[in-house]
Amino acid sequence: MSKILIVAEHLDGKLNPGTARCVTCAKDMEAEAVDVLVLAADPAAIAAEASKIDGVAKVLTVARAENAHALAAVYAPQVAAAAKAGYTHVLAPSTTFGKDVLPRVAALLGVAQVSDISAVEGAHTFKRPIYAGNAIVTVEAPAGQVLVGTVRTASYAAAATGANAAPVEPLALDVALPNHTRFVGLEQGKSDRPDLQSAARVVSGGRALGSSDAFKIIYSLADKLGAAVGASRAAVDAGYVPSDLQIGQTGKIIAPDLYIAIGISGAIQHLTGIKDAGTIVAINKDAEAPIFEIADYGLVGDLFTLVPELEKALG
Incomplete structure (x- = not known):
């Protein structure tokens, strides 16, 4: 039976939703136990949050001053050491955090990493996207060694929280940490809007907006809907919005319940980032746009006319 260790991602004392999505993925592996590892200077609040996720058997905490900031060079030796305590799998979200930490963990354990797990077919057999999401490949990892993998969070719903009360246990690790990396x-950026990667609704704008000033209509509609704001790479490259709003192959992969694409033609790189969205609405003046x-749902017309009308109709 599998015994899975999930590395918790957190920031400012709060657990990232990607951790609960990893738990959902772990459940598909029919694991004997799913534990969560929290590395922090003061892990108490984060551990308490993780313990409420349905399906979590135990939360392990490592409280060290060096863990105050999520430095991959510091986290990786501790994760690798924890994994040697009988775990068959080590998972983390396929976010910037997971992509930074887990390759180092895999290297320390001497194994190859499985990236962007999007479906589970067995304890060591998975599906993952390749070629910018244009194809799905089935990969099988050796069963005789620890499996280190990142989970494509857009492919999994977050496990429910509140009903569980997993025990929280401190973990003592005798690990020398490197000092060549420092925070x-x-x-x-600070925003009152929902986080782009976990938002249920996203309003996104493209190059057709024409300027950063014109992007105000995207922000206005998003605020009306209580949505996060995103953008195409073309809009980011043009300087209309900062790069942290970019959606797509080279940006963020999202799976909101509602995605509204305004002035976005739909290049394959962008579609890769939204293919798991629930309902997609497009507004574009080009009826042949991909x-x-x-x-x-699609609206063909001038976005500068249609978007204000849509916002007005929302009341």
Whole structure:
């Protein structure tokens, strides 16, 4: 039977929703136990949150001052050491965090990593996207060694929280941590809008907006819907919005219940980032735009006319 260790992703004392999505993936592996590892300077609040996720058997905490910031060089030796305590799988979200930490863990354990797990066919057999999501490949990892894998969070719903009360246990790891990497600072945008990668609704704009000033209609509609704001790579490259709003192959992969694409033609790189969305609405003046091929609802016309009318109709 599988015994799975999930590395918790967190920031500012709060658990990232991707951790609960990893738990859903782990359940598909029919594991004997699913444990969550929390590395932090003060892991108490994060561990308490993780313990409420349905399906979690136990939460392990490592409280060290060096864990105050999520540095891959510092986290990886501790994760690798924890994994040696009988775990068959080590998982983390396929986010910037997971993509940074887990390859180092795999290297320390001497195994190859399985990236972007999107479906489970067996304890060591998975499906994952390749070629910018244009094809899905089935991969099988050796059963005789620890499996290290990142989970494509857009492919899984978050496990429910609240009904569970998993025990929280401190974990003592005798691991020497490297000192060649140190935390200097973190700069990030502040917003009252929902997080782009976990939002249920997303309103996104493309190059057709024409300027950063015109992007205000995207923000306005998003606020009316209580949605996050996203953008195509073309809009980001044009300087209309910052790069952290970029959706697609080279940006963020999302799976909201509702995705509204405004002035976005629908290049394959962008479609890769939204293919798991529930309902896709497209607004574009070009009736032949590729976005309409995957949209559930489409409006053909001038976005500067249609978007204000849509916002007005919302009341």
